Amino acid sequence: MAEASDKMIVDDNEPATFGQPLSNFLLQLEDYTPTIPDAVTAHFLRTSGCEAKDPRLIRLISIAAQKFISDIANDALQHCKMRSSNSSNSHGGSKGSKGSKDKRYCLTMEDLTPALAEFGITIKKPHYYV
């Protein structure tokens, strides 16, 4: 019995669990507007049968989705930058360094595929029949 109570004390002193920061964060979401509108998130939640009444909950899910895409986009941007610097190096010379100043980055499947592969997501083009 004494052993069990000791264990309880040890458990209390453990660092915060996975949900702890998120539930604290939820309290601060009252006056935050995510990029994805609340109505859009609420609609897609409703399509899967989840009727969340609390607007903070919807915002939490919106921000999570936003971060999910943002992480992928950041990874794809690194791929894009690496690929463009490699290609400019291979062409060589002053032309490449001049172009890198006002470079415009375009998201293509070529960058997105390896970025998603790092997240464990494999994307394939559907079969195309002529």
Added chain:
Amino acid sequence: MEQTTTQQVNVYRKMLAASVCSILMESGFDTADKESLGTLTEMIQCFLTEVGALSKSYCELSGRSEPVVADVILAFVEMGHNFNDLMVYTKGMKHSVLPPLQPQQ
């Protein structure tokens, strides 16, 4: 009726695509091709739908009908995402907000 529902769904899809575009602009991209934008839009839609379905499952498992934050957190865990640093993400940089819808004449 069918027509109206399809149109509404398309509106939500468009808003989602606009949100994805906004996120991509924030990340540093200037343009995106249609194929990759479509892929990301589909992914974000799947994400939202999946979180909804899992939250509902967890909520019904506990005998409730309205999801609470614990259900959503369990849904994130089930999907294998670690969103502990979500607060850093929201505080770290200013995120753009889509303009409100203008009423159609």
